Amino acid sequence: MANLRPALPRPSPSFDLAGRCGACAIRELSICSVLSANELDLLCTIISTINFEPGHTIITEGEPAGDLFNVIRGSVRLYKLLTDGRRQVTGFLFPGDFLGIALNDTYAYSAEAIEPVQLCRFPRRKLEALLAELPRLERKLLGTTAHELAAAQEQIVLLGRKSAKERLASFLVLLSDRALKRRQPASPVDIPMTRTDIADYLGLTTETVSRTLTQMRQEKVIATIQRNRIDILDPGGLIELAGGTIGN
């Protein structure tokens, strides 16, 4: 069960000023979607963008939470480590997603770039100061947090009560749905994360992930295109396999 892994290199980010929020490609997907042009100009004054290469650490669990982020490009894994090195991936972020929600003094989890990532950075103190003037943003933040809480509870059901096959099916359905929300096709699904990431997200091992995908391939529910792209041949069957909750 142990899952020790080497320390990853510290970030060597490249900075630059964000310029115009108005031109932001992911604005409509992000928390900024609730802001008027004027409000956007206000928010615009406190942000900057920052890039990370694959494998580099964006935030670290337990460290002072100085900044919050929006993902502009690329993908991110969130995870927590047990003291003996076992890792649990708690989620993945894609363009439009918000990072750093725990409004505490320290980050509640770590985040690393999976692919090359571009982030929009909000200094926490400045953002909090602005919230008083941007009530819609605060409300949106509450909605986003509540949404993440609901997603975490779905993940709790998955980890507590689903079989390996149900977990994989749920995972693929999730990726497909989220791709749709970003206006990407639901079916050939990009899988930017490694099997290890998937295993650590689903509470399994890479071997079980691999075997289960093979099985689903043999059953013609999915087809693998290259290593990191999966074609969903039978969406209905996949959803069936995923075994949803009463509410869905």
Add this chain to the structure above:
Amino acid sequence: MANLRPALPRPSPSFDLAGRCGACAIRELSICSVLSANELDLLCTIISTINFEPGHTIITEGEPAGDLFNVIRGSVRLYKLLTDGRRQVTGFLFPGDFLGIALNDTYAYSAEAIEPVQLCRFPRRKLEALLAELPRLERKLLGTTAHELAAAQEQIVLLGRKSAKERLASFLVLLSDRALKRRQPASPVDIPMTRTDIADYLGLTTETVSRTLTQMRQEKVIATIQRNRIDILDPGGLIELAGGTIGN
């Protein structure tokens, strides 16, 4: 793995008007702790109290979310059901805890009384209308939701990566810590929920819960006092067993 169970009786609640929030025994533990006397009076106008007997349903996953609640007395289990009847308990509530956080149109999970429960009820529409006038309450709600999100992520780590023994140890530590927050002793811990509830919370079976508790009893880490009270003989050992994350 299936976990079918009979439908529980519908609530036969007893209503009564709450009267004075000022006299509320759990105000300092609850979201209301951030309100001034005047603000409290305002909130006071929209609430009522409601009681539930053990086993009765307070809210149901998927139904329209009409009300939010504060727990005044007793304890509550939150859970989600898979379509085939498997159950995952997502959390337990005690006095001071807030219920119904998903600010959606429908409840994201079900809730049942474990012990006789007294709740303070907020009609959702009225509460949302008040939020504009009670910015501190809205901020508190965001903090509470973020806190619940962090708790859910801890639970994800537990379910994804911890052994049965680590899960039980974590659970006892959690109950003990939460008792402390309610100003109750950390050590003989009350266990109002059944073994089935615990199993469904920890992603285990009642048999495994029972065997693991027996083992911990034999190792003198805990002692059982009656059936629903556990004495923590070796708090350090228990915390050790629980195997925390880097951040804690």
Add this chain to the structure above:
DNA sequence: CGACACCTTGACCAACGTCAAATCCGGTGG
């Protein structure tokens, strides 16, 4: 005192983990 629900214990089993060995594949250098 009996019924019933809950809990504990035991014997056995299977899903998934562990360990080990291919195999694949993209990147690199000749």
Add this chain to the structure above:
DNA sequence: CCACCGGATTTGACGTTGGTCAAGGTGTCG
């Protein structure tokens, strides 16, 4: 362009944790 390298993935053989099934035990409430 092709051989090689190294990490990622797949596959196989086997082990273990925790689940399943079944049989008592225990406490509570009428």
